[in-house]
Amino acid sequence: MSQEAGGLSIETVNNQTDVKDLVMSIMQGEQDYERLLAWLEPATLEQKGLSADTALTLALLLEDVEQQAELNDQLRALVQDDGAPAMVLSETGVILARNPAAASLFAVTEGESVLGMGVRRAEFDAFQQRIVKHEGPSLLRTFPDVNQSMPVMFIGFYQAQHQIFLLRAIECQWSESIDHALEDIFQLTEAERAILACLAQGMTSEQISQQRNSTVGTVRQQIKTVLNKLGATSQVQAAALASALASQPQTSAVEHAQPAHLSSNPLNLGESVRETRRIGWRRYGKPGGRPVLCFHGAYFGAGEFEQERDWARREGLDVLIVERPGYGRTQPPGKKDELLQTQIQDCLAILDQLGWKKVSLLSHDFGFVPALAFADKRPQQVQGLFAVSPPVPYDNQDTLDPVPRNQRMFIWSARHAFWMIRLLLRLGQVKARKYGPEKWMEMVFEGAPHELPFFDTASGKKVSVASYAFNLNQHSKGHELDMLHTVATDWSPLLRRISVPVHAVAGSCNSTFPLAQTQRLTEMNPALRLDTIEGAGLTLCLTHVDAYFGKWMSMMEGEG
Structure with missing residues (x-):
C-alpha cells in the first residue's frame, strides 16, 4: 500500500482492508475526511450503488466507528x-x-x-x-x-x-442535579447543603465556622437543623450520606450544559418536558406581537442572527422556535414514535403553554418539511407558510452533479444506503472539531465558496459559533433525522394537498437546492408562490435579510 505525507492515497484504497484503515484513521484524526468523500465520489456521480464487498465492509465498520466516536466524545467532554x-x-x-x-x-x-x-x-x-x-x-x-x-x-x-x-x-462534590434533589426531598437550604459538604470532609464545627465566617454557635445550630431534616442521629450518619452522594460517578456537565455563548444571548431560551422528553425552545422579537412559529434550518436558522431579531422586533413579530428533535436540547423520539408527528406534538405543546391559537409559519431550508406537516395536520391554526431556501423532493433520477461533494454524499447516501449517514456524520464531526466553531462553515460549504464570505464577518462568526454547538450538541442527530424525512422519504403528497398559502423564496446561486429543481415545487402545487433572489445562495436568510424580510412582510400583510 503506497503512502503519502498525509497517509493513504486515494489510488491505493482498492481493497476492504484499505477501506477499513482509511475510515479508522479518519476517526482517529490522522487523515482528512475529504479522502473518503473523494474515494466514494464516482458512485454518487454515476448514480449506482457501492460494490457488495465495499458496502458490507462499511456497514460492519459502523460499530467500530461509533465506539471510537464515543471515546472521542468522552475525551473532548473531559477536556472541557x-x-x-x-x-x-x-x-x-x-x-x-x-x-x-x-x-x-x-x-x-x-x-x-x-x-x-x-x-x-x-x-x-x-x-x-x-x-x-x-x-x-x-x-x-x-x-x-x-x-x-x-x-x-x-x-x-x-x-x-x-x-x-x-x-x-476524590472530593466531596456532588452534581447540580443531586444538589437540587437534596433541596427538594429534605428542604435543605443552600447554606445547609454547604454545611453537609463540610461534614463529609470531616471538618469540625470550629473549622466550618472559620471557613464560612460564622460563629461556632450558628454553625452548631445549622448542623442540628441538617440532622433533623435528614432524619440522622449523628454527624457521622450525615457525613456518610454526603460522602456516598459525592462518590457516585457523575456525567460530565458538558453533555447537558448550555453552550457558553448562550449566557449572554438576547434570545429568550426555555425548556419543557413532554412525556419524559426534553424540548428546547427559543423566542425573540416583540413579546405579545403577531405570533410566528419558526421551523429552523440545519445550520443558521435558530434565531441566532441579530439583524433578523431586530427586524422581527421592529415589525412587531413574536417569533417562537421549537428546537427539532436531535438539535439543541430537544431529545429525539422513541423508536416507535413517528418523527414528524412527534415534532408537531412538540410544537402544539409549547403553543398551548403560550396560549397561541393561530400562527404564521416560517421555515428555513430543512425546516420546510416539518412546517408542511404541521400545516397539513392543523390548518385551522395556520395563516400561511413562508419558506426560505426550501428543499425539493428528490427523485432517484435527479442528477446531483451541481451539488457540492460534501452535501451530495449525504443526499446520495440517504437515497441509496441510509445507514451510511451516521458513518459520514461521525467522520464529519472529527473534521468539524478540527476546524472549530468559527471556521466549521468552511467544511459545511466545501465546494460552495460563494456561501462563505458572510462567515468571515463579525456577525457571521457569531452565527457560526452558535450553530456549531446547536448542531453538534447531540452528535448531529438532528441532521440525520432531517435527511430521513427530507431526502429518504417522499414528502411530495404533503406539498400537493397543503391548503394554506405557501410563499417561498430561493437564491439563484443555491447549489445545495439548485433553483432548477426548486422550481418543481410550483409544478407539485400550482398555488405555491416562488420568488427568486438574484445572487443569493442557501444562506440568503443571512446575506439578503432586507430582501427576504420584505417578501415575508408582503405575504403577512396579505394574510392580515
Whole structure:
C-alpha cells in the first residue's frame, strides 16, 4: 500500500482492508475526511450503488466507528470539564486527556506517562491488578509535587470497551442535579447543603465556622437543623450520606450544559418536558406581537442572527422556535414514535403553554418539511407558510452533479444506503472539531465558496459559533433525522394537498437546492408562490435579510 505525507492515497484504497484503515484513521484524526468523500465520489456521480464487498465492509465498520466516536466524545467532554481534577489514561499509563483542574495540578501533558504524576510503575501495575481482581474501581495515589509528601488520591474506573482508565480526584462534590434533589426531598437550604459538604470532609464545627465566617454557635445550630431534616442521629450518619452522594460517578456537565455563548444571548431560551422528553425552545422579537412559529434550518436558522431579531422586533413579530428533535436540547423520539408527528406534538405543546391559537409559519431550508406537516395536520391554526431556501423532493433520477461533494454524499447516501449517514456524520464531526466553531462553515460549504464570505464577518462568526454547538450538541442527530424525512422519504403528497398559502423564496446561486429543481415545487402545487433572489445562495436568510424580510412582510400583510 503506497503512502503519502498525509497517509493513504486515494489510488491505493482498492481493497476492504484499505477501506477499513482509511475510515479508522479518519476517526482517529490522522487523515482528512475529504479522502473518503473523494474515494466514494464516482458512485454518487454515476448514480449506482457501492460494490457488495465495499458496502458490507462499511456497514460492519459502523460499530467500530461509533465506539471510537464515543471515546472521542468522552475525551473532548473531559477536556472541557470544570469539575474536580480528572484524567484519562491508556492501559500503558499514557495520559490521553485531562481537564483544566488536572492540568493546573500536574506538570504533564497528553502523551506523557503517568510517571510524571509521581506514580511509580509498580504502583500503577498494582492499581490495574486491583481493578481486575476485584472487578471494580480502585484508588491511585499521586503526588503533584514530587518534593512534597502530600498526595492527591484519585478513584479510578476501567472502561473495557475503550481500554482506558478514567481517574477523578476524590472530593466531596456532588452534581447540580443531586444538589437540587437534596433541596427538594429534605428542604435543605443552600447554606445547609454547604454545611453537609463540610461534614463529609470531616471538618469540625470550629473549622466550618472559620471557613464560612460564622460563629461556632450558628454553625452548631445549622448542623442540628441538617440532622433533623435528614432524619440522622449523628454527624457521622450525615457525613456518610454526603460522602456516598459525592462518590457516585457523575456525567460530565458538558453533555447537558448550555453552550457558553448562550449566557449572554438576547434570545429568550426555555425548556419543557413532554412525556419524559426534553424540548428546547427559543423566542425573540416583540413579546405579545403577531405570533410566528419558526421551523429552523440545519445550520443558521435558530434565531441566532441579530439583524433578523431586530427586524422581527421592529415589525412587531413574536417569533417562537421549537428546537427539532436531535438539535439543541430537544431529545429525539422513541423508536416507535413517528418523527414528524412527534415534532408537531412538540410544537402544539409549547403553543398551548403560550396560549397561541393561530400562527404564521416560517421555515428555513430543512425546516420546510416539518412546517408542511404541521400545516397539513392543523390548518385551522395556520395563516400561511413562508419558506426560505426550501428543499425539493428528490427523485432517484435527479442528477446531483451541481451539488457540492460534501452535501451530495449525504443526499446520495440517504437515497441509496441510509445507514451510511451516521458513518459520514461521525467522520464529519472529527473534521468539524478540527476546524472549530468559527471556521466549521468552511467544511459545511466545501465546494460552495460563494456561501462563505458572510462567515468571515463579525456577525457571521457569531452565527457560526452558535450553530456549531446547536448542531453538534447531540452528535448531529438532528441532521440525520432531517435527511430521513427530507431526502429518504417522499414528502411530495404533503406539498400537493397543503391548503394554506405557501410563499417561498430561493437564491439563484443555491447549489445545495439548485433553483432548477426548486422550481418543481410550483409544478407539485400550482398555488405555491416562488420568488427568486438574484445572487443569493442557501444562506440568503443571512446575506439578503432586507430582501427576504420584505417578501415575508408582503405575504403577512396579505394574510392580515
